[in-house]
Ligand SMILES: Nc1ncnc2c1ncn2[C@@H]1O[C@H](COP(=O)(O)OP(=O)(O)OP(=O)(O)O)[C@@H](O)[C@H]1O
């Protein structure tokens with residue numbers, strides 16, 4: 001492949017040009033020549049050249065001017081400069097300006113061959129890398145899959161806020177990638193400490209305070225030695241307060257002090273120590289509503305909401321569904337040693353029509369299951385859960401916003417019943433502050449039936465509490 005490369009030799013001395021031309025021809029390269037920099041530039045602009053070998057001293061435009069003209073045009077063509085024995089300094093100057101390497105006259109055949117091959121090979125690798133990166137960019141960013149414009153805004157925000165110490169508040173339904181975002185912010189922050197995730201809902205309220213702030217020996221019964229809290233553990237790193245609305249209000253007050261004063265006070269002592277942490281918080285509730293309903297202190301919310309990242313539900317970025325599905329197929333096929341499986345058209349249709357109440361996590365689980373049960377053949381409808389098929393066949397023609405309470409589109413019994421059901425479910429969910437278990441009880445239906453109806457009517461589960 002390298003052998004068929006097209007090399008341009010620029011040298012004002014005819015003999016010098018000729019010698020390189022013969023030598024490169026013998027090595028199997030296609031060669032063009034130019035007598036000065038200006039002519040070389042013209043050839044490069046109009047012909048496909050893979051490598052430039054140029055003399056430095058030339059009339060009209062010398063080697064350095066040629067090099068800087070190329071780089072000025074954004075042309076990354078690899079350039080090798082030829083220099084006379086004893087004038088290596090000028091070649092070094094050229095390399096500082098972006099030349100790949102230099103060769104010294106009188107020419108040594110082996111040296112020319114080695115340097116030329118090296119330049120072409122490294123250029124090929126660079127191009128390959130750019131190609132792969134471009135491919136990746138087309139699918140998403142880093143480990144994020146998704147090219148929907150809302151997701152591009154998220155990637156941009158992550159890149160913008162990561163290097164600062166600003167607190168970030170991430171909201172979005174369950175499974176939309178909030179933790180993925182938090183980790184990406186930490187990774188791009190350059191902060192030297194750890195990423196410490198704290199699932200505030202999973203830690204019992206009684207021990208949350210000591211988990212967060214640490215304690216000294218004797219602070220309470222059972223505190224038989226000093227213990228460092230999660231905040232101190234994350235010194236110079238990032239604390240991820242997941243499900244922040246689940247922190248009891250009195251602990252939120254203490255949290256506010258940490259955020260405002262950058263100090264931490266272990267339980268059982270009055271001593272403050274300085275702490276350097278970046279805080280990222282997340283919730284799958286509506287944060288404004290959580291404040292209004294008294295689950296989240298307003299001052300804590302404002303302190304944390306310096307930058308807000310809201311992750312759109314998967315049903316609002318349908319164009320990403322198949323991209324995500326395919327990348328999960330690739331992941332699980334690799335794990336199971338299968339060749340990459342295809343999705344049948346019917347399966348694609350089902351996947352794009354389904355409302356994904358559990359978002360990307362649900363999609364990933366469903367694909368993992370499908371890959372396993374497909375046993376290495378094409379993924380078809382039958383490999384997807386039965387309830388997805390049911391939801392699709394019973395779906396209403398339009399996805400509507402039903403919380404206006406009206407009975408629009410009531411032109412037949414089926415639509416009227418649907419409209420009424422949706423109104424009642426929305427009301428029940430609102431009264432139950434998003435708790436599906438409670439909403440189901442008040443509607444006197446099972447949770448399973450409620451789930452089914454949520455899917456059927458594509459009712460968002462923004463304030464989900466599983
Ligand atoms: N854009 C994406 N590209 C690839 N994988 C994703 C994307 N978004 C989410 N995921 C994957 O989906 C799963 C759920 O993501 P994550 O745990 O970040 O969601 P979450 O919003 O924190 O959910 P929850 O509120 O339930 O905790 C993870 O396995 C994550 O890697």
Ligand SMILES: [Mg+2]
Pocket residue numbers: 178179242
């Ligand atoms: Mg999470």
